[in-house]
Amino acid sequence: MDSDILVSLRGLDIGIRTSKGLLIPISDLSFDIMRGESVCLVGESGCGKSITALSILGLLPHPPFEVIGGEIIFDKTDLIGMGPRQLCSIRGKRIGMIFQEPMTALNPVFSIGDQIAESITTHLRLSTGQVRERVIELLRQVQMPAPEERMSSYPHQLSGGLRQRAMIAMALACCPDFLIADEPTTALDVTTQAQILWLLNRLREQRRLTLLFITHNLGVVAQIAHKVLIMYAGSIVEQAPVRELFKRPLHPYTQGLMNSVPYGLPEDTRRLQSIPGSVPALDSIPSGCAFQDRCPRVMDICRKIRPKKVQIDRDRWVACHLFSNR
Ligand code: SF4
Numbered sequence: 345m346d347s348d349i350l351v352s353l354r355g356l357d358i359g360i361r362t363s364k365g366l367l368i369p370i371s372d373l374s375f376d377i378m379r380g381e382s383v384c385l386v387g388e389s390g391c392g393k394s395i396t397a398l399s400i401l402g403l404l405p406h407p408p409f410e411v412i413g414g415e416i417i418f419d420k421t422d423l424i425g426m427g428p429r430q431l432c433s434i435r436g437k438r439i440g441m442i443f444q445e446p447m448t449a450l451n452p453v454f455s456i457g458d459q460i461a462e463s464i465t466t467h468l469r470l471s472t473g474q475v476r477e478r479v480i481e482l483l484r485q486v487q488m489p490a491p492e493e494r495m496s497s498y499p500h501q502l503s504g505g506l507r508q509r510a511m512i513a514m515a516l517a518c519c520p521d522f523l524i525a526d527e528p529t530t531a532l533d534v535t536t537q538a539q540i541l542w543l544l545n546r547l548r549e550q551r552r553l554t555l556l557f558i559t560h561n562l563g564v565v566a567q568i569a570h571k572v573l574i575m576y577a578g579s580i581v582e583q584a585p586v587r588e589l590f591k592r593p594l595h596p597y598t599q600g601l602m603n604s605v606p607y608g609l610p611e612d613t614r615r616l617q618s619i620p621g622s623v624p625a626l627d628s629i630p631s632g633c634a635f636q637d638r639c640p641r642v643m644d645i646c647r648k649i650r651p652k653k654v655q656i657d658r659d660r661w662v663a664c665h666l667f668s669n670r
Pocket of ligand 1: 595596597633634635636637639640641642643646651663664665666
């Protein structure tokens with residue numbers, strides 16, 4: 345494996361045991377994230393983005409979830425099958441996570457300072473004074489105003505933007521190599537969202553972090569990604585460097601997502617379009633291409649055979665029959 349690859353998912357299949365039998369929310373998922381790279385995982389709600397993130401951290405509840413096959417390689421080590429103690433030593437220390445809604449992710453009965461300190465004391469041997477210094481320094485790095493006073497605040501005493509800054513400080517507490525951000529700006533207003541994206545970009549550059557950023561918002565992707573993975577019904581349907589994707593989206597699903605986003609520019613006079621229908625339920629994913637019932641370019645073959653990846657360029661591929669004969 346290329347030594348510059350920090351995270352590699354290889355043929356990951358995840359199942360959920362239900363009364364209807366085994367359902368497959370994630371199927372044959374494969375992608376690599378290079379050290380220092382910022383990768384966006386994009387798709388509508390219900391595509392499997394958060395399940396992917398939680399599976400990397402070993403946080404999927406088992407049962408009902410189970411990993412049926414594949415590998416999750418982090419820094420040359422397969423995380424699947426690792427014991428809880430080993431996983432705990434990686435989680436928080438080498439892999440950090442920022443959750444979507446800090447009000448539910450933060451514990452309401454502890455101050456944010458105590459919650460950040462917990463992560464530090466779990467993984468690092470530092471004195472009480474050193475932990476306090478580190479908490480203040482982390483809050484300063486995420487640009488929390490008056491960090492010495494704010495560290496005693498409880499989550500409900502902070503605005504949504506400040507709570508998200510506290511979550512970022514917690515995720516960075518032990519200097520992880522890899523940060524997973526699961527829709528970290530979705531619950532924020534547009535101005536605060538821009539501030540948090542700017543902060544994440546700055547921290548990523550300063551700390552040479554590798555980032556997996558999960559979002560359904562292509563406007564956010566343009567601001568933070570090097571590489572984009574478009575996910576639909578539990579599989580990646582297109583991978584591309586961010587500029588290439590915006591210049592020439594290939595998969596009809598990617599095109600549908602692009603056509604539904606306002607660019608906010610005066611010269612943009614497009615009529616916004618929606619993608620008809622919705623992501624299929626897990627028990628009714630059609631055989632063949634999962635996007636067939638919503639695709640404006642569907643062909644007979646799409647209803648019979650699942651499209652395979654077609655390599656378009658070095659770091660670019662698409663899974664769609666429109667490109668199968670290239
Ligand atoms: Fe549309 Fe067929 Fe491509 Fe699926 S494989 S996205 S149905 S053209």
